[in-house]
Amino acid sequence: MGRVNVKNVSRTFQKKEDGSETEALENISFDVEDGEFVCILGPSGCGKTTLLRIAAGLETLSSGEILLNGEKTTDPDPKRGMVFQQYSLFPWRTVIDNITFGLEMQGIGKKEARKRVEKYLELVGLEQFRKSYPHELSGGMQQRAAIARALANEPEVLLMDEPFGALDAQTRNVLQDELLKIWEHKHVTFLFVTHSVDEAVFLSDRIVVMSARPGRVKEIIKVELPRPRSRTSLEANRLRDHVLKLLEEERYTK
Amino acid sequence: MNFEFIKTLRQKSVEVLSVLSVIILWQFTADFIVQNKLKLPSFYDVALSFFSVIESGSIFTDLLVSLLHFGIGIIAAFFIGLPLGIAMGWFKKTSRAVDPIIEVLRPIPPLAWIPFAMAWFGLTHTAAGFVVFVGMIFPIIINTYSGFKNIPKVHVEAAKVLGCTKNLDLIRYVALPSAMPSIISGIRIAMGVGWMCLVAAEMFGVSGDGLGYELWQSFHLHRMNFVLMYMLLLGFLGLFIDSSFRYYVDAKLLRWKAGTVV
Numbered sequence A: 001m002g003r004v005n006v007k008n009v010s011r012t013f014q015k016k017e018d019g020s021e022t023e024a025l026e027n028i029s030f031d032v033e034d035g036e037f038v039c040i041l042g043p044s045g046c047g048k049t050t051l052l053r054i055a056a057g058l059e060t061l062s063s064g065e066i067l068l069n070g071e072k073t074t075d076p077d078p079k080r081g082m083v084f085q086q087y088s089l090f091p092w093r094t095v096i097d098n099i100t101f102g103l104e105m106q107g108i109g110k111k112e113a114r115k116r117v118e119k120y121l122e123l124v125g126l127e128q129f130r131k132s133y134p135h136e137l138s139g140g141m142q143q144r145a146a147i148a149r150a151l152a153n154e155p156e157v158l159l160m161d162e163p164f165g166a167l168d169a170q171t172r173n174v175l176q177d178e179l180l181k182i183w184e185h186k187h188v189t190f191l192f193v194t195h196s197v198d199e200a201v202f203l204s205d206r207i208v209v210m211s212a213r214p215g216r217v218k219e220i221i222k223v224e225l226p227r228p229r230s231r232t233s234l235e236a237n238r239l240r241d242h243v244l245k246l247l248e249e250e251r252y253t254k
Numbered sequence B: 001m002n003f004e005f006i007k008t009l010r011q012k013s014v015e016v017l018s019v020l021s022v023i024i025l026w027q028f029t030a031d032f033i034v035q036n037k038l039k040l041p042s043f044y045d046v047a048l049s050f051f052s053v054i055e056s057g058s059i060f061t062d063l064l065v066s067l068l069h070f071g072i073g074i075i076a077a078f079f080i081g082l083p084l085g086i087a088m089g090w091f092k093k094t095s096r097a098v099d100p101i102i103e104v105l106r107p108i109p110p111l112a113w114i115p116f117a118m119a120w121f122g123l124t125h126t127a128a129g130f131v132v133f134v135g136m137i138f139p140i141i142i143n144t145y146s147g148f149k150n151i152p153k154v155h156v157e158a159a160k161v162l163g164c165t166k167n168l169d170l171i172r173y174v175a176l177p178s179a180m181p182s183i184i185s186g187i188r189i190a191m192g193v194g195w196m197c198l199v200a201a202e203m204f205g206v207s208g209d210g211l212g213y214e215l216w217q218s219f220h221l222h223r224m225n226f227v228l229m230y231m232l233l234l235g236f237l238g239l240f241i242d243s244s245f246r247y248y249v250d251a252k253l254l255r256w257k258a259g260t261v262v
């Protein structure tokens, strides 16, 4: 079960030096159903990362609250997995030992943990790289491993912050396909941040479009394209046009 | 076996030739140009002195005693410096409390501590070990501290999200391995400084044995070939300690860094 409620979340950053304030998020509210795939889409700097970090418990909020199954998300918790925008694998651990990290933290022995995460290794197609160190992997493989690492904790919601942002278009498409397969396999709620309209339209059940800073919810769009989706269908194009227009408005109102 | 040896010789021909020429040049200069055993003992004299200390067995006692001094210093420096560096790197308050003290003590050359080493510990192995310790502790503290300061935030946060939330666990599973390269290079720097302090401490007669002590004694007895022999011995031993440490560390602790571009 992974129901997420974002309720009137605002976040203002204070600069220590001169006391000046940046309003990153302003009164954000939306709900995510259990098992739903929701993308948060918005221009760079509109507070997407901040919102996700608050949901992960890595960042505090100025007002409002985020709930997972009715519980406040003030501290990090393995129930809320996160895949970061930057490469975040532990470089001193092999791929398999990166994936077992969460289980080891629950007190499960290394041997048993390795056995248990085998299926996640397979799920992301990295069986042959289990003993490789992160620096031996391509960017796409690193993010795959990071996804497996997050999944191994069997989270109820997976928070993903532009996980494919640094990858080339080809790899990005492949990983999007794989991610959808994982989503069908595992009963996990996805909260996926992106600044790519294509990505949002291809992946989500619903898209939360955010306005430029301070981030507000501009519109929530239900994506009713049948799955498996075609990237180039007429309906997809029409939807992309609509979303692009929304984002363009943001550029001009700024 | 023999064949292998010749093969290595051939591969290393330039190195071998270079060393051989220096030895020949040295012998020649000593015998025909300097002609003064106090100013430049020949290679042959030095080799003789080496065999004589092996024959008498004194070299083994001195070696062990020097290693004992070094061992006392490094163990003490490691077990005090590492936790201190960790505490400073992880808890801001500790760093603020300890930093001024370190900044005052650190610029004092370790050898300046020799009088107090003798006053506190007498003419003992501990006294020599203490001087080595003083030389080693600061590089260890400082590199541990800076290794901790440079831990990528995303690794700590990734660990937190994966359920590693206690300070002790974060230090053990994230901070320490991440800072390991910096800590290791601190230990290597410390070993270099410690090795210098060792010889100086022994020369001052902090303890009545050890390579540095023998070196100084030989000087007083005008046996310069022994002095040079002990010098070379200290050099080789230092090299040996450093490369075995490096070998161990690269194979065991820093395997994950092999091939990374730093």
Ligand SMILES: Nc1ncnc2c1ncn2[C@@H]1O[C@H](COP(=O)(O)OP(=O)(O)O)[C@@H](O)[C@H]1O
Pocket: A013, A014, A022, A023, A024, A042, A043, A044, A045, A046, A047, A048, A049, A050, A051, A213
């Ligand atoms: N820790 C912080 N301190 C100060 N300002 C911050 C901090 N984190 C983010 N911000 C500011 O908040 C705004 C939103 O940032 P972010 O959430 O990273 O945007 P996005 O991920 O959408 O690009 C930016 O203007 C950024 O400078």
Ligand SMILES: [Mg+2]
Pocket: A048, A049, A050, A085, A161, A162
């Ligand atoms: Mg961002």
